[in-house]
Amino acid sequence: MRKIYALLSLLLFAIVVNGQNNETxxxxxxxxxxxxxxxxxxxxxxxxxxxxxxxxxxxxxxxxxxxxxxxxxxxxxxxxxxxxxxxxxxxxxxxxxxxxxxxxxxxxxxxxxxxxxxxxxxxxxxxxxxxxxxxxxxxxxxxxxxxxxxxxxxxxxxxxxxxxxxxxxxxxxxxxxxxxxxxxxxxxxxxxxxxxxxxxxxxxxxxxxxxxxxxxxxxxxxxxxxxxxxxxxxxxxxxxxxxxxxxxxxxxxxxxxxxxxxxxxxxxxxxxxxxxxxxxxxxxxxxxxxxxxxxxxxxxxxxxxxxxxxxxxxxxxxxxxxxxxxxxxxxxxxxxxxxxxxxxxxxKTTPSDEDLAEKYKDLNFTDSTITIAASDLYATDKKSKRKWLGNNYRKEWETPIEVPVFDIGTEKGGLKILKRGGGQQTRSLRLEAKDGKQYVLRSVEKYTEKAIPPALKGTFAAKIVQDGISESYPYAAIAVPKLADAAGVYHTNPKIVYVPDDPRFGIYQEDFKNELYLFEERPNDDMSDADNFGNTKDVIGTDKLIEKRFKNSDLVIDETAVLRARLFDIFLNDWDRHDDQWRWATIEKDGKTIARPIPRDRDQVFFYSDGKIPWLIRRKWAMPKFQVFDSIPENVVGLGFNARYFDRNFLQSKSKQDWVEMANELKTKLTDEIIEKAIKDLPKEVYAISADDIVAKLKSRRDLLPNLAVEFYNYLAQEVDIVGTNGTEDFDAEWDVDGNLHVKVRRLSKKGNKKEKLYDRKFMKDETKEVRIYGLGGKDEFDIDGKYSKGVKLRIVGGTGKDKFKIDSTRKSNVAVYDKSKTKVKGNGAFQNRLSKNKSVNVYDRKSFKYDIVSPGANLNFVSDDGLILGAGFNVKKQSFRKEPYGSLHKFLVNYAFMYPSAQIKYSGEMIGVFKSLDLLAKVDYNTPNFQGYYYGLGNETENPELDDKEYNRIRMGRTELALQLRKKIGANQSISFGPFYEQLELKATPDRFVTDFSNPDNDLDLLSDFNTRKYLGINIKHEWDTRDNKVIPSRGMYWTNSWSFYRGLEKNDHNFQKMETDMRFYTSLGRPQRSIFALRVGAAHNTSGYSFYQANKLGLKSNLRGYRQDRFAGDDMVYQNTDFRFRLARFKSYYLGGEVGLLAFNDFGRVWLDGESSSKWHHGYGGGFWVSPYKLMVLTANFGMSEEENIFSLEFKYMF
Missing domain, CATH: 3.60.21.10 (Metallo-dependent phosphatases)
Known part of the structure; x- marks a missing residue:
């Protein structure tokens, strides 16, 4: 056998060798x-x-x-x-x-x-x-x-x-x-x-x-x-x-x-x-x-x-x-x-580098100027457009201004292009001079086509997004430097230039030619000759700053400078202040590295719109960051949305007094004269259009700055993170008799001696709900003391090192400790024990913050059997510590059916981690007595009366359901839920209907029981497994639910019974991704004896058997199988709508079983139709289903599964 293996190995090696080039x-x-x-x-x-x-x-x-x-x-x-x-x-x-x-x-x-x-x-x-x-x-x-x-x-x-x-x-x-x-x-x-x-x-x-x-x-x-x-x-x-x-x-x-x-x-x-x-x-x-x-x-x-x-x-x-x-x-x-x-x-022979500067040395734009407008996209005479989208800064964008032509060969002694900048709405280039200094060219015009989903491109929605650029003031950045100097905030010094069709731009020529750009220095590395950057010898980015900040306590962030810069942002209404919009000047002092912020990219200063659609967009539940530049800010908290992580990382230590004092300082420094002088730096051609209005708003916002500071501080102070380093620190927290919490942090020496103070802040009970201390790495020490029943909540997340805890005289409700399970906690204080073997217990996520949101809810549906249904309501989403994807979600909805007037009131609640790893689910569902259903009798071969009156088999009934469940999530895709429910059903005896004409014991209907109110108390257990890539329009994955319910009758004629159900759905994409979708569904259900007819397992149109009317067959047991083939014909774009359109073919089988009935028949429905998916956010299906019984058209705002 070994010889055989050896021969095979030699043969394989010979094949490989023979496949190689003979040359060496x-x-x-x-x-x-x-x-x-x-x-x-x-x-x-x-x-x-x-x-x-x-x-x-x-x-x-x-x-x-x-x-x-x-x-x-x-x-x-x-x-x-x-x-x-x-x-x-x-x-x-x-x-x-x-x-x-x-x-x-x-x-x-x-x-x-x-x-x-x-x-x-x-x-x-x-x-x-x-x-x-x-x-x-x-x-x-x-x-x-x-x-x-x-x-x-x-x-x-x-x-x-x-x-x-x-x-x-x-x-x-x-x-x-x-x-x-x-x-x-x-x-x-x-x-x-x-x-x-x-x-x-x-x-x-x-x-x-x-x-x-x-x-x-x-x-x-x-x-x-x-x-x-x-x-x-x-x-x-x-x-x-x-x-x-x-x-x-x-x-x-x-x-x-x-x-x-x-x-x-x-x-x-x-x-x-x-x-x-x-x-x-x-x-x-x-x-x-x-x-x-x-x-x-x-x-x-x-x-x-x-x-x-x-x-x-x-x-x-x-x-x-x-x-x-x-x-x-x-x-x-x-x-x-x-x-x-x-x-x-x-x-490959590499040619010598082509020196574009040498090749085009005779090309020179020095001292050239051109008169040109920033953009002609936003001009309009339509009153409706101005009403709905706003007047904005349209005139400023369309007014030509005289600007210098940018000469890449002579500017700053000659520049070379390093790379294209990131960001889709702004075209930018990073350039470098011969002395190593870097500069940036950033387009004044913004390009939104790359920032919107493909389905929206070329549509009315895309036009709205592009038109929204007119809400930005095109030249706002050049008005900032004088204001920043007065405020004591670092800044760049941008100027407006025109980039011509210049071959020296090489591969970037085509994308960057013939436009207006902001040209400014890029704060990077050694800027010791730049007063506007604090003459720092080392400028770093936010990511590098965070890395150094967490490493040890040698780096200190100048939070006073951060506070000054952020209040200055509020004054300017600059809403786009995310992490990458900041660089940091670092200064060595007394063995420490002091970091001070350098704001950059001031494109959104003076942002304004008076349109109705932008007003709707900037609601708290939508996109609150788009706050407008008004004399009196509407939502200063929303203005800080893009900086929500930045503020919570770099403004940890400042008290309300600090905020007010800094606001008053800026109020004093930003004089009328400074404001007026700064605005005069705007191009003279557009100055007359809106300069007076801008000046007036700036003065108003300056005067309001102390009040705005308090409003913003109050929001940030509600929950505060105090973050240590991977070095060793001592954290001391103590409540006073009024419930206020005083936190001090000191560096610890290798011998455990307390060294210099790193943090000191007193949290007031009426301002702060919760303080979270993260030790990160190192052997940290936590000393907690103070007994007050309703004080500021304190959560302590120890970290990866061997930490020491001493907790004395505390109430359990005030303190929660998170650390490794083997951690020892000394002292006589009570605390909530969150020690765990899971190493994620010590994780610090600087981007964990999320806003609480109250948003509107709506429902729209139309089914041929039921007619039009409209609904309205609201949703309340609340966040909680370490609960994903939220702490709780409450949905309230009222639906109204117009064809047969009836109303439905629905509530669903989801509360995450109420009992450690268990979630609490709540449900209320009430339907008025006009709620419609269908009944054709029990059995697999019941007749469908051929009557002109299609309402003959309709039933009217009222229904109330209350449910409360606990849910345990298993991994990322599975969950098990269990809990009690209450159900109340009331069938109405409508004259001249099947349900009353045939109500007798032989037809499973009893006037004495079925038409009385029935009440049940039960318990439900459900397993759910969901790997779908999209809950509304799935293209791959699986969704499988299994449930068991026990119903206990509460009235004299109510019987006990059980219901078991399984439903498995399978989706896959064939060929090109999401072009052809194959969807398969199989399901089954079983009832034990004792149920009323309207609690039977049912097959029909909306549920599981197309080509038949709703609830067409009912029985003790049922099995069904649905197959869909969904094929996308095309993506479409029009000015008002974009999305996808396709064909749908389906094939359904199913049957029910009834005790005592002998039937071997399977019901078969098949057909096809069209589907439309506007913006790929929802789907509308128009189906024509056929069966041996009848042909049925249905229009629904969803796939059946």
Missing amino acids: PNASLLKHSIFFIGDVGEADIVDANMQMLKSQLEKQNDKATLVFLGNSISKEYAREEIEDIHSGDQNLIKLLDLAKNFKGESIFIPGEKEWNQGHKHGWEAIMNLETYIEDYIGKGDVFLPTGGCPGPVEIEIGEDIVLLVVDSQWWLHAADKPEAECGLENSSDFLILLSDALKRNKDKKIVFASHHPIYSAGKHGGNFPFVGPVELYRKLFGTPQDFAYPFYKQMRYMGRKLGRGYENLVTVSAHDNSLQFTEKDKSFYVVSGSGSKSDYVSEKKMDVALREIGFTRLNFYSNDEVWLEMWSVGKNGTEDARLAYQTKLFT
Whole structure:
């Protein structure tokens, strides 16, 4: 047998070798190598593979780059704390030691494991890992891209090679991830940046490195040695890490599209545990994911597919040849090191860089000016448009102004373009001068077409969004510097310029030509010569600031400066102040680093609209951030929406007195003279239009600033986070006799001695409901004291270190402690014990805050049997600590049916985590006695009287249902709920109807019982499993419910009975994503004896059997099966509407059983229709159902399932 295996191995090796190029490279011409190894964290380190890699690296010395392609950590690491890595992940430590000792450059690219397996807190996990790896290796930025951003990061290797590094898990990650922090608004921005990077380097040898492959014949690509249920699911539907998953499909499609046409592009990935290679569309694709184990790979779908442990190597030669090598130690890592595959990919001669400045040296726009308007999109004479969308700043946008022409060759001594800026509504470029200073060009016009969903493009809704840009003052930013100087707030110094059709812009020429732009300095790195940035020697971004802030207490945020800047924002009505709109000036003082904020991008200053639609949009329940620049602000809390995380991170220590004092200081500094002088910096052509109005509003807002400060403070003070560091601190909290809470934080020395004070604030009971202390890392100490029954609530989240707690004389209702289960708490005080083995107990999420919302509710429905139904109501959503997706949700709705006048009153309540992990659900459903139903008798072959009066089988009844349940969630998709319910039913004896004409015991109807009010008390147990991608318009996933109910009759003639039900729905997308949807549903129900006829299990139109009337068949038991094929014909766009339209074909089967009846008949309904999905937010279906009984048309605002 061994001889047979040996012969097969030799034969396979011969086949592989014969498939390679016969030529070999000239080793003496080798100038650089890039080594790729992935998924080393999948199993224990294979020493033979590491030794083989180490040996080759040592030979290359510093003429090599080492790239770890992700999943470099073990599966168990993702939720571990930083201090546990060294002892808990020896695989990683070996890799870090290898990289640390390597003389060349090392790069760690993340995979899904570094992102906490793609789950919640993945961003936090990757940030922690980045810090640890870079601190351990000590070579700067080696974990790329940084900050959890997607990239691309361009690494130049010599003059003719560029390595593009991308974090592909960022695209797939469904939980919280950075966007604005990376200068992006969504994934489309990333694709633009990636496309630019490819274009910039089109003449070089491009290597694209990420974790997830575009092509693979491994298991993630849907290839398995055998197909069982799990394998079939992964092949058809996929996990988020499989090719079949929609987001992955989209990523692969965009990757292929972007790479098409680049014959000098090599894409290297990992993810599947094998070595693979193929050439597609003249580009080259490599999989190198068998760093520590090998797994199944199909040999038919790639040019090379090896189930062997090893790594790949790209060699670059001075004769411009690029070669691929695959090195292996065999399937199990037990064979001798060998070159398993080698081939030449391409030869690419890199032309010398074209110096555009030199080529167009005679082109000069210095001292040129042009008169041009900011935009002609917003001019209108229509009174209705101005009424509904507002007058806004239309005149300012359409009025031509004289501006200088921007000359990229002479401005600041000559500028070169570094990259395109992120953000979809604004076109921007980052530029650099010869002295290293950076600048930004940012378009005055905004482009909303990329910021709206595809279904809305070209529609009336898209026009409204674009027209909304007229609410922004086009030149507001240039009025800010003088006001900021007076207020003591750092600022840029923008000016308006015109960018001509200038070939020196290279690949950016077409997108940026012939428009107005704001040109300003970019605060970055050393700005010691800039007074407007505090002469700082180091400017950093918010993400880097947070990283330093959490590391230890050496960095101090100047909250006084933050408060000044935020009150200045309120004065200007600048609502767009999210994290990425700030840079930070850092100043070294007395061994500490002081950080002060630098606001930037003042595009939304003076934002205003008087239209009715914008008024509706800025309601508290919609988009409250769009507050307008009025003399008296309507909603100053809404104005802070975009800065909701920023404010709660960087304004933790200031009291109400601090806010009022700062407001009064600004009120004094922002004099009438300063305001008037600043507004005169606006272009003279538009100054006369609205300058007086702006000046008057600024003066009014300045005078109101103390009141506005108190209003804003009162909201922020309700719940306050106090966050420590990964160093060691002492937290002291004490209630006074009035219930106010005093919190002090001090740094602790290594010996446990209290050092300098880091925080000191007294929280007043009438201002603050709750204070939350997060210790983060380090061995923190918490000393809590004070007994008051109704004081400020205190929650303490210890952190990852071995913390000490001492709690004395406290009431249980006042204190809750969250930490590891083994944590010891000393003292005689009472507290709510939230200690847990779950490591997420110590997680701090700086973006956990959410607003409470009261919003309107509505209902619209039309079914041929019931007619038009309209409903109105409201929803109340409240937030609570660590409860997702909210603390509670209450829905109130009143429906009215017009065809047969009747009303329905509905309430549903969902309260999360009321009893630890149990949710409380409540329900009230009341229908007036005119509520309509149908009855044809019990049985599977009841007759449908052929009468002209279609109302003959209708019944009238009143119904009241009350229910209360506890729900236990199981993972992300399942839940079990159980609880009591009360049901009251009242059947009305309507003359000349089937229900009264045939009411006798032989027909299951009894005048003495069925027409009396029936009352039941019962219990219900329900299991729900929901993996649908969309609850309204599902295209993939499953929805399965199982329930059991027991009804106990409360009146004399009421009987006890049970009802059991199951309903399983299955959705899959066929072919192109979401073009064709196959939906399958099967269900069954069973009643025990004792039920009334209207409690029978029913088949019919609205529920489960199309082609028959509603409630057509009723019995003890039922089974049904529904099949839908939903095909999208087209996407449509008109000025007033956008969305999708398609065809629907269906086929239904079902039957009921009745005790004592003998029937073998199955009822069959079939048909088709059309569906329309406006904006993909809802669906309208028009169906024509057929059966042996009749043909029925129905119109519904939903799919049947």
